[in-house]
Amino acid sequence: MTDKSADVIVVGGGVVGLWTAYHLAQQGVKTMVLEQFSYPHTRGSSHGQTRITRTSYSEPEYAALMPEAFRRWKDLQDEAGKELFINTGLLTVYDFVKQEEEFYSMLDNLSTHDVSHYVVPGISLSRSFPGLSFPANCKGIYDADSGILMADQCTTTLRSLIVKRGVDLREGERVLSIKPVNAKKVIVKTASKSYTCASVVLTCGAYVNKLLATVNLKIPVQPSRVEVTYWKDKSAEKKYSALNQFPCVIVAESPHYYSIPSHEYPGLVKICWHGGSSCDPDTRDHSTPDSAGVNKQNLEFLRRKVQSSYTDIDASKPAVTEVCMYTETPDSKFLLDFHPEHKNIVIGSGFSGHGFKTSPSVGHILANMALRLQPPYSLEPFSLKRFNTQSKL
Numbered sequence: 001m002t003d004k005s006a007d008v009i010v011v012g013g014g015v016v017g018l019w020t021a022y023h024l025a026q027q028g029v030k031t032m033v034l035e036q037f038s039y040p041h042t043r044g045s046s047h048g049q050t051r052i053t054r055t056s057y058s059e060p061e062y063a064a065l066m067p068e069a070f071r072r073w074k075d076l077q078d079e080a081g082k083e084l085f086i087n088t089g090l091l092t093v094y095d096f097v098k099q100e101e102e103f104y105s106m107l108d109n110l111s112t113h114d115v116s117h118y119v120v121p122g123i124s125l126s127r128s129f130p131g132l133s134f135p136a137n138c139k140g141i142y143d144a145d146s147g148i149l150m151a152d153q154c155t156t157t158l159r160s161l162i163v164k165r166g167v168d169l170r171e172g173e174r175v176l177s178i179k180p181v182n183a184k185k186v187i188v189k190t191a192s193k194s195y196t197c198a199s200v201v202l203t204c205g206a207y208v209n210k211l212l213a214t215v216n217l218k219i220p221v222q223p224s225r226v227e228v229t230y231w232k233d234k235s236a237e238k239k240y241s242a243l244n245q246f247p248c249v250i251v252a253e254s255p256h257y258y259s260i261p262s263h264e265y266p267g268l269v270k271i272c273w274h275g276g277s278s279c280d281p282d283t284r285d286h287s288t289p290d291s292a293g294v295n296k297q298n299l300e301f302l303r304r305k306v307q308s309s310y311t312d313i314d315a316s317k318p319a320v321t322e323v324c325m326y327t328e329t330p331d332s333k334f335l336l337d338f339h340p341e342h343k344n345i346v347i348g349s350g351f352s353g354h355g356f357k358t359s360p361s362v363g364h365i366l367a368n369m370a371l372r373l374q375p376p377y378s379l380e381p382f383s384l385k386r387f388n389t390q391s392k393l
């Protein structure tokens with residue numbers, strides 16, 4: 001049976017799909033979201049309790065997305081009347097020998113967007129932030145306005161808000177194929193139904209190429225299985241706690257690692273390597289690197305970093321390990337574009353492990369693309385064309 005369902009169908013109800021639906025609903029567009037699993041689930045990229053958000057980036061195209069993102073997260077928090085953001089501040093640590101350019105471009109972007117911040121030389125880092133230790137060749141930039149987004153709370157809040165605004169959010173419906181009929185009609189098929197709409201937005205996270213195969217396209221994204229590790233704070237006063245205003249930390253060396261102060265598990269600090277092991281999202285956990293579900297090489301890298309940079313953390317092993325996924329592009333930048341042959345198929349993908357914070361602005365972009373309105377930001381840095389690859393299957 002065919003159900004004329006919506007003007008726009010968003011496939012994938014993670015944080016990016018939900019914000020896209022939010023913007024569509026704001027503009028009075030009849031919108032449906034199809035999510036393959038029932039909520040809450042842990043088979044995508046948006047689950048878990050915490051994500052870092054920051055006022056700026058060293059790359060101007062991301063720095064530009066942050067003011068709107070901050071404003072909208074705050075509006076969501078105000079509307080929901082619950083805490084979605086914890087303001088801990090953020091310390092970004094650069095190896096000044098290898099990353100001088102990145103360091104200065106971050107400073108430029110902070111100034112351009114009028115974000116108050118200060119620079120901490122490597123030798124002063126442990127004095128300014130007891131519990132951290134970095135070599136003298138490092139420099140830190142601290143900005144007080146960044147912090148933690150309560151990720152699960154954010155998506156739960158968004159879901160109820162968009163439903164209140166009329167979005168038809170359907171769980172447990174995996175889209176099996178999409179078929180563009182003409183410029184104003186796409187057929188979207190699930191196992192039991194066939195829907196039609198004018199435009200479809202694909203925010204399918206790590207699963208995107210499975211669906212794009214049905215429209216003869218493959219984009220250069222690689223899903224990876226990411227281990228989320230929590231480490232024990234050994235200090236008596238629990239200095240690494242969000243309650244004690246310990247900041248989020250990003251150590252911007254390559255590959256970089258980061259930490260989020262203890263919050264969800266009291267006394268356990270989330271310290272993770274920013275990367276993972278390639279996987280197929282449907283069989284992500286069938287091929288765990290070892291019986292404990294961890295990639296030993298990645299873990300050893302991280303363990304050494306925890307030992308050298310966090311003076312009061314038990315670096316012998318993580319106390320808790322959870323699993324999530326990244327969808328990585330070759331240059332770690334987002335991919336926001338139309339299907340090359342069908343402008344009513346919009347793709348939002350490749351968030352490469354940093355797409356939560358920006359999702360309000362990215363949702364705005366994707367909604368405008370679906371409606372053929374001018375996107376509020378330049379799409380050039382996010383285009384499919386930048387990959388000089390054969391995208392077709």
Ligand SMILES: Cc1cc2nc3c(=O)[nH]c(=O)nc-3n(C[C@H](O)[C@H](O)[C@H](O)COP(=O)(O)OP(=O)(O)OC[C@H]3O[C@@H](n4cnc5c(N)ncnc54)[C@H](O)[C@@H]3O)c2cc1C
Pocket residue numbers: 011012013014015016017034035036037043044045046047050051052053173174175176203204205206207208211226227228324325326348349351352353354355356357358
């Ligand atoms: C461990 C970890 C830490 C991170 N830390 C940060 C951070 O600190 N700050 C930050 O900004 N970002 C961070 N990120 C990245 C951020 O969480 C992701 O970029 C973001 O959640 C991506 O959202 P998404 O909606 O694209 O994907 P997802 O959340 O994966 O949503 C896609 C959805 O599509 C559904 N779907 C797929 N195929 C179909 C289909 N055929 N039919 C129906 N539904 C389908 C999936 O089930 C899924 O629910 C982190 C990610 C991880 C894994």
